[in-house]
Amino acid sequence: xxxxxxxxxxxxxxxxxxxxxxxxxxxxxxxxxxxxxxxxxxxxxxxxxxxxxxxxxxxxxxxxxxxxxxxxxxxxxxxxxxxxxxxxxxxxxxxxxxxxxxxxxxxxxxxxxxxxxxxxxxxxxxxxxxxxxxxxxxxxxxxxxxxxxxxxxxxxxxxxxxxxxxxxxxxxxxxxxxxxxxxxxxxxxxxxxxxxxxxxxxxxxxxxxxxxxxxxxxxxxxxxxxxxxxxxxxxxxxxxxxxxxxxxxxxxxxxxxxxxxxxxxxxxxxxxxxxxxxxxxxxxxxxxxxxxxxxxxxxxxxxxxxxxxxxxxxxxxxxxxxxxxxxxxxxxxxxxxxxxxxxxxxxxxxxxxxxxxxxxxxxxxxxxxxxxxxxxxxxxxxxxxxxxxxxxxxxxxxxxxxxxxxxxxxxxxxxxx
Amino acid sequence: xxxxxxxxxxxxxxxxxxxxxxxxxxxxxxxxxxxxxxxxxxxxxxxxxxxxxxxxxxxxxxxxxxxxxxxxxxxxxxxxxxxxxxxxxxxxx
Numbered sequence: 378x379x380x381x382x383x384x385x386x387x388x389x390x391x392x393x394x395x396x397x398x399x400x401x402x403x404x405x406x407x408x409x410x411x412x413x414x415x416x417x418x419x420x421x422x423x424x425x426x427x428x429x430x431x432x433x434x435x436x437x438x439x440x441x442x443x444x445x446x447x448x449x450x451x452x453x454x455x456x457x458x459x460x461x462x463x464x465x466x467x468x469x470x471x472x473x474x475x476x477x478x479x480x481x482x483x484x485x486x487x488x489x490x491x492x493x494x495x496x497x498x499x500x501x502x503x504x505x506x507x508x509x510x511x512x513x514x515x516x517x518x519x520x521x522x523x524x525x526x527x528x529x530x531x532x533x534x535x536x537x538x539x540x541x542x543x544x545x546x547x548x549x550x551x552x553x554x555x556x557x558x559x560x561x562x563x564x565x566x567x568x569x570x571x572x573x574x575x576x577x578x579x580x581x582x583x584x585x586x587x588x589x590x591x592x593x594x595x596x597x598x599x600x601x602x603x604x605x606x607x608x609x610x611x612x613x614x615x616x617x618x619x620x621x622x623x624x625x626x627x628x629x630x631x632x633x634x635x636x637x638x639x640x641x642x643x644x645x646x647x648x649x650x651x652x653x654x655x656x657x658x659x660x661x662x663x664x665x666x667x668x669x670x671x672x673x674x675x676x677x678x679x680x681x682x683x684x685x686x687x688x689x690x691x692x693x694x695x696x697x698x699x700x701x702x703x704x705x706x707x708x709x710x711x712x713x714x715x716x717x718x719x720x721x722x723x724x725x726x727x728x729x730x731x732x733x734x735x736x737x738x739x740x741x742x743x744x745x746x747x748x749x750x751x752x753x754x755x756x757x758x759x760x761x762x763x764x765x766x767x768x769x770x771x772x773x774x775x776x777x778x779x780x781x782x783x784x785x786x787x788x789x790x791x792x793x794x
Numbered sequence: 795x796x797x798x799x800x801x802x803x804x805x806x807x808x809x810x811x812x813x814x815x816x817x818x819x820x821x822x823x824x825x826x827x828x829x830x831x832x833x834x835x836x837x838x839x840x841x842x843x844x845x846x847x848x849x850x851x852x853x854x855x856x857x858x859x860x861x862x863x864x865x866x867x868x869x870x871x872x873x874x875x876x877x878x879x880x881x882x883x884x885x886x887x
Contacts, residue, residue: 620842631838633815634867679813682844682868687795689809722838779834 379575382486401567402574407581407603411439413610413761414599416586416622418442419451420562421739421746422614423569423580424754425761430576432755433762435610438578440570441601443585447566450616450746453716455639455661455673457652458748459496459557461523463512466772466784467725468519473769474752475556481751487568489560490666494651496557497526497534499701501546501657509552516554526551535651537704544700546658559652559663565750589626595734596626612737612761617682617717619740626733630740631778632719635676637744638686640713644668648704658697670708672698676718676744686715718743725784728757729775730764737761738775796870801877802857814850816840817862818882844868846886850878 380386380399390398412435415422419442426440440446458478460471482489500506509525516523531551532540540548570580581603588600589611598607613622617634644667654661661673674694677687691713699706721727721741726749728739739757742749756770766774777783799805822828822836841847847867852860864874864886874883 618844620840621844624841624843629835629839629841631834631840632842633840634842634844679808680815680842680847680849680867681870683870685795685870687808689795719842778838779830781830 417614428758477751485568636686660697
């Protein structure tokens with residue numbers, strides 16, 4: 378690392394009034410040709426470029442981003458990280474990511490503020506109780522930490538939750554994954570960008586892909602707003618816009634893009650030191666290091682690329698939040714926003730080759746991609762470099778929609794999609 | 795969030811409706827003859843267009859009837875509404 382961050386660099390730069398910090402990543406013009414191009418400069422795309430450069434033989438790599446890096450869903454999510462998924466394939470994928478998170482700040486020499494504050498999922502009816510207990514057992518069989526908490530234990534772990542039996546959706550218990558938590562989303566994009574740039578990856582911002590040039594069944598390059606760029610390996614990590622890019626290559630994907638909303642409150646003193654999610658009432662909340670409550674709402678039911686979302690969705694979420702946490706009744710919400718999430722019919726991602734040679738897709742993360750960022754990048758890099766999936770993402774191929782071998786996490790994931 | 799002009803009830807809030815996704819996906823006439831690829835195409839593959847999309851809506855908290863809508867998904871503007879069984883308007887593609 379050229380400019381390693383440490384306590385010594387901090388002291389040194391403090392003595393020069395912090396005026397001599399170097400740019401963390403470069404801002405190059407695109408070359409004529411690359412060995413591989415990643416389309417999309419969010420967390421997943423930058424992580425892919427980072428692991429391609431670090432672990433594989435490809436050195437001449439570019440990341441194309443139509444806006445600024447980390448400005449899409451990476452900068453819009455509620456930063457929750459967990460791996461307590463039901464099915465073996467999902468458990469393998471998400472726990473691979475969680476293990477990479479645990480060492481990511483050291484790996485990148487960049488503080489991603491990963492905080493293992495635990496994620497608790499609440500049960501509000503008998504079916505929730507059965508489902509969540511089943512998931513706890515499945516998790517433990519897969520080596521993922523998970524415990525079942527009864528109502529009193531939930532109250533002890535997070536005292537501000539209203540556990541009265543009289544509320545509309547009473548808390549009958551919950552599961553807890555202690556290794557789960559949150560991270561600073563922007564830092565993840567910036568840390569990977571800095572690491573990738575340091576290994577020679579060109580990060581090209583304000584460069585939108587306009588077309589994919591094909592020669593028969595293989596790719597030859599990309600038409601962009603900065604001209605034509607030649608390459609024979611294209612990894613698309615465009616989240617909500619994956620279908621738009623796929624259409625350029627004449628491909629159709631099993632995706633629907635919908636607005637997903639989140640909101641934050643005014644900052645207050647520490648009040649909730651964990652992440653609490655509730656599937657049945659669709660409310661989840663944590664508190665940022667600045668003190669804001671970070672609240673995730675649901676998706677709209679229709680396809681839209683507007684990055685707004687409907688007011689009634691926010692209203693429903695806040696109703697649930699207020700019933701569970703009466704203490705928040707006088708909190709003011711400061712900001713609300715939407716991101717466009719690409720949802721697969723089985724609510725599992727696609728990290729896959731396509732039937733066009735040299736064209737790879739990493740998409741379909743739907744409402745929960747942030748948690749997988751390091752694992753997704755690592756496995757997608759492997760898939761691009763070897764033209765074969767890693768065993769951890771083999772189940773997440775595009776062909777599963779033809780074979781019927783779906784990874785159905787829809788009801789099984791910890792929160793409704 | 796937007797208003798939808800239900801062909802049976804008039805203009806109502808979008809929250810009264812439920813989205814039925816892409817329109818004009820024809821149900822296979824001979825399901826037993828279909829290959830796995832054709833089933834995947836019918837069941838799962840979607841155009842997911844950024845721009846003008848033809849889609850189905852159901853006025854679930856109203857007359858409960860289905861109808862079609864032409865909407866620009868990049869700005870949520872509704873361009874046309876037409877009943878089930880009617881030909882889609884030709885001035886949009």
